[in-house]
Amino acid sequence: MNLNDCYNFSDFRKLAKKKLPAPIFHYIDGGSDDEETLKRNTDSFSKFDLVPNILASVGEPDLSTKVLGTKIDMPLFLSPVAMQRLFHHDGDKASARAAEKFGTFYSMSTMATSSIEEIANKAGGPKMFQIYIHKTQGLTENLIDRCKSSGFNAMCLTVDTIVAGNRERDHKWGFTTPPRLTLKSLMSFAMHPMWTMNYLTHEKFQLPNVSNFVKKSSSIAKGVMEYINEQYDPAMNWKDAEYCIKRWGGPFALKGVMSVEDAKRAVDIGASAIILSNHGGRQLDGSRSPFDQLPLIADEVGGKIEIILDGGIRRGTHVLKALSLGATACSFGKGFLFALGAGGQRGVESILQKMHDEIKRDMILMGCKSIKELNKSKVTLR
Amino acid sequence: MNLKDCHNFNDFRTLAKKKLPSPIFHYIDGAADDEVTYKRNTLAFNDVDLVPNVLRGVENVDLSTTIFGKKLDLPFYCSPTALQRLFHYQGERAVGKAAQKFNTMFGVSSLATVSVEEISSLVNTPKLFQFYYHKDKGLNNAIVERVKAAKFDVMALTVDTITGGNRERDLRTGFTSPPKLTLSSLFSFATKPMWGINYVTRGKFELPHLQDHIKEGTSTATSIGNYFSTMLDQSMSWKDAENLCAKWGGHFALKGIMSVEDAKRAVDIGCSGIMVSNHGGRQLDGARSPFDQLAEIVDAVGDKIDVICEGGIQRGTHILKALSLGAKACAGGRLYLYALAAAGQAGVERALGQYRSELERDMKLMGCTKISELNRNNLKFRNV
Ligand SMILES: Cc1cc2nc3c(=O)[nH]c(=O)nc-3n(C[C@H](O)[C@H](O)[C@H](O)COP(=O)(O)O)c2cc1C
Ligand SMILES: Cc1cc2nc3c(=O)[nH]c(=O)nc-3n(C[C@H](O)[C@H](O)[C@H](O)COP(=O)(O)O)c2cc1C
Numbered sequence: 001m002n003l004n005d006c007y008n009f010s011d012f013r014k015l016a017k018k019k020l021p022a023p024i025f026h027y028i029d030g031g032s033d034d035e036e037t038l039k040r041n042t043d044s045f046s047k048f049d050l051v052p053n054i055l056a057s058v059g060e061p062d063l064s065t066k067v068l069g070t071k072i073d074m075p076l077f078l079s080p081v082a083m084q085r086l087f088h089h090d091g092d093k094a095s096a097r098a099a100e101k102f103g104t105f106y107s108m109s110t111m112a113t114s115s116i117e118e119i120a121n122k123a124g125g126p127k128m129f130q131i132y133i134h135k136t137q138g139l140t141e142n143l144i145d146r147c148k149s150s151g152f153n154a155m156c157l158t159v160d161t162i163v164a165g166n167r168e169r170d171h172k173w174g175f176t177t178p179p180r181l182t183l184k185s186l187m188s189f190a191m192h193p194m195w196t197m198n199y200l201t202h203e204k205f206q207l208p209n210v211s212n213f214v215k216k217s218s219s220i221a222k223g224v225m226e227y228i229n230e231q232y233d234p235a236m237n238w239k240d241a242e243y244c245i246k247r248w249g250g251p252f253a254l255k256g257v258m259s260v261e262d263a264k265r266a267v268d269i270g271a272s273a274i275i276l277s278n279h280g281g282r283q284l285d286g287s288r289s290p291f292d293q294l295p296l297i298a299d300e301v302g303g304k305i306e307i308i309l310d311g312g313i314r315r316g317t318h319v320l321k322a323l324s325l326g327a328t329a330c331s332f333g334k335g336f337l338f339a340l341g342a343g344g345q346r347g348v349e350s351i352l353q354k355m356h357d358e359i360k361r362d363m364i365l366m367g368c369k370s371i372k373e374l375n376k377s378k379v380t381l382r
Numbered sequence: 383m384n385l386k387d388c389h390n391f392n393d394f395r396t397l398a399k400k401k402l403p404s405p406i407f408h409y410i411d412g413a414a415d416d417e418v419t420y421k422r423n424t425l426a427f428n429d430v431d432l433v434p435n436v437l438r439g440v441e442n443v444d445l446s447t448t449i450f451g452k453k454l455d456l457p458f459y460c461s462p463t464a465l466q467r468l469f470h471y472q473g474e475r476a477v478g479k480a481a482q483k484f485n486t487m488f489g490v491s492s493l494a495t496v497s498v499e500e501i502s503s504l505v506n507t508p509k510l511f512q513f514y515y516h517k518d519k520g521l522n523n524a525i526v527e528r529v530k531a532a533k534f535d536v537m538a539l540t541v542d543t544i545t546g547g548n549r550e551r552d553l554r555t556g557f558t559s560p561p562k563l564t565l566s567s568l569f570s571f572a573t574k575p576m577w578g579i580n581y582v583t584r585g586k587f588e589l590p591h592l593q594d595h596i597k598e599g600t601s602t603a604t605s606i607g608n609y610f611s612t613m614l615d616q617s618m619s620w621k622d623a624e625n626l627c628a629k630w631g632g633h634f635a636l637k638g639i640m641s642v643e644d645a646k647r648a649v650d651i652g653c654s655g656i657m658v659s660n661h662g663g664r665q666l667d668g669a670r671s672p673f674d675q676l677a678e679i680v681d682a683v684g685d686k687i688d689v690i691c692e693g694g695i696q697r698g699t700h701i702l703k704a705l706s707l708g709a710k711a712c713a714g715g716r717l718y719l720y721a722l723a724a725a726g727q728a729g730v731e732r733a734l735g736q737y738r739s740e741l742e743r744d745m746k747l748m749g750c751t752k753i754s755e756l757n758r759n760n761l762k763f764r765n766v
Contacts, residue, residue, distance in 0.1 A: 033390070033697055033740070034696075159437055160436060160747065162747070163743050163746045163747060164743075165743070166740060166743060171389050234439075234441045237438065254437075258433050258434050259433045259435050259436075259759075261435060261759075262437070278434075284432060284434055284699070284747035284748065286702075287433070287434055288433050292431065292762070
């Protein structure tokens with residue numbers, strides 16, 4: 001099996017599973033607790049069916065949309081994801097360049113394995129930075145200021161990760177960053193020699209955005225979960241979010257908002273967007289899926305703030321359903337990550353091409369000329 | 383596989399299965415008829431989703447709750463279960479000490495294998511005694527007096543075992559108490575030598591609360607179903623429950639209430655709490671799950687007595703969901719029984735510790751710092 005055999009999410013996932021050492025595959029693939037929310041995120045899309053209109057002389061539909069002050073060529077972009085160099089030796093460079101090619105957002109995690117400056121140099125497309133509020137004094141401000149001077153277009157604050165989720169697959173596989181070689185995981189690394197070769201022969205594994213501040217982040221074995229619990233500030237509150245918005249001064253999103261109450265508050269503090277998300281089912285298991293919650297949120301704050309639906313997207317039709325129910329755009333994590341693991345930049349380009357083609361084909365089948373034409377009348381609750 | 387590989391309910395269950403002779407494992411693991419109710423007890427939690435709030439400043443979480451006038455550090459406790467020394471030679475001693483360590487309530491069964499007097503000397507945190515109503519009134523009175531003298535805090539009368547449930551796994555494995563070695567079970571006991579050695583060498587198996595009164599308390603093998611059907615009083619009525627409540631004179635609960643009507647009646651006879659429970663699916667198969675029934679019961683009596691949601695709990699989030707619907711606390715049997723079988727007191731401590739850290743984490747992710755902040759706004763049912 002290789003990239004040419006990958007037609008959809010499941011195929012890329014399968015290929016990534018073959019290529020990646022098991023601890024790393026399961027770090028991407030796993031969710032928290034019993035993974036009920038992880039499953040529901042995708043399953044929830046089946047709750048609504050699309051209802052097409054015919055004979056609409058669609059021609060070539062326009063997939064572009066405007067989100068966070070930037071026009072993007074397709075209504076789907078890359079969610080911020082930590083430590084991409086573990087998934088492919090080109091890491092964030094690969095995903096940022098692929099996103100640039102498709103004229104859509106690449107998002108950089110605070111825990112990225114490339115620096116803000118490096119990516120700004122190497123990729124010219126729209127870029128968003130995902131920030132966490134750290135306990136370490138000055139680190140949050142430092143990151144915001146560096147993004148400003150590097151020309152990032154937007155920023156999001158992740159609010160659903162004040163404590164690490166219970167990812168049991170990581171306990172089982174001894175997943176740490178950089179990987180700690182336990183007996184069981186060692187076997188798996190030995191069985192994936194290509195990955196291991198690339199990992200060892202390319203530049204050193206680092207978290208350059210935070211490494212000057214946090215000694216532990218760079219070379220000693222350290223569980224991501226421990227990092228989160230030590231570094232992220234659980235006392236984070238609305239004042240802190242407001243402070244970040246002011247300091248940044250540009251388009252700003254809160255990532256991980258789920259309740260209607262919080263969505264309204266996001267409007268009040270002047271956020272430009274909320275990212276409706278449960279962190280891909282990796283945090284609070286048993287929490288509602290973003291798609292299930294979307295209609296409630298759209299009813300309350302639609303039109304006042306942009307709504308980005310994040311989580312569970314596997315198909316073009318999922319994007320169409322979300323847009324019909326009031327989302328401004330969608331983002332995905334695992335969708336592009338497996339492609340990155342399967343084939344680096346080419347892999348990410350390949351999945352973006354497929355999602356682009358699916359969205360376009362489905363728009364034609366729906367009888368829609370542009371994203372604006374998607375609304376509640378296009379879907380029916382089963 | 384050993385204790386440190388156990389990260390959740392299922393891991394403990396797997397390890398228990400490895401350690402226990404199969405008739406004993408299936409006695410814990412099994413339920414009535416087709417086990418439909420047993421499965422539903424856990425699945426019911428998936429029909430409702432949590433909706434978190436963010437940016438609330440949640441550094442410190444307080445998990446304590448007050449039931450039956452006692453403050454517990456955790457919003458869940460160990461339900462009373464029979465015959466614990468069959469599961470691990472430490473039996474009730476292990477569960478009681480673990481519960482004490484976490485300052486939560488320890489439920490002791492009428493069919494316990496360690497006496498209330500000994501438990502009382504070992505455990506000084508809140509204790510509940512689970513009462514079975516026997517035909518022999520002399521036995522009933524004697525038990526009430528002993529439990530009073532042993533200074534237990536709560537008495538819970540089990541009302542859902544008026545006759546033995548149809549536990550088909552027990553029929554197949556020939557489960558009796560104490561274990562009778564039939565040909566098919568002999569093989570299983572022979573393949574778990576550690577269990578056998580501990581069972582034989584760690585003191586005689588007894589039912590100390592019954593043994594002076596009946597032959598089922600002695601070493602004559604009998605089945606649990608048989609005990610329920612022949613020893614318990616099937617004519618037990620509301621009047622009997624009311625009399626028992628008065629005789630006990632302290633906090634009194636009915637365990638196994640499912641209908642709203644019965645919940646209201648429990649208030650009338652002077653109960654301070656009820657356990658909404660179907661006995662872990664071990665009695666009437668096809669019965670509704672406690673979580674499915676919880677909201678109706680809370681609406682009817684939640685402001686008058688403590689409503690406890692019991693059964694099917696395998697995760698911290700299950701507890702959060704029940705508390706959000708209005709339960710005062712949760713309780714469970716299997717949530718600590720597999721851990722007991724897997725590793726005795728150390729196992730139960732590990733399990734309770736994991737539920738505690740799950741609850742702490744989940745409360746933070748929900749944006750809540752106190753149990754009292756959980757309410758129905760935190761939840762959405764999937765079908766609406
Ligand atoms: C391996 C992995 C790492 C992630 N790292 C981050 C991160 O560093 N910061 C963040 O805000 N979200 C992170 N996320 C969450 C994603 O941004 C996104 O919310 C999620 O993947 C969406 O769900 P999906 O994977 O079903 O598309 C991560 C997700 C995955 C799968
Ligand atoms: C092995 C076993 C023995 C039990 N023994 C008793 C008992 O002696 N008295 C009683 O009232 N309930 C007994 N129960 C029921 C529990 O108190 C509780 O209602 C049930 O376990 C809750 O379901 P869960 O196991 O899914 O948590 C027993 C349950 C199990 C699994």
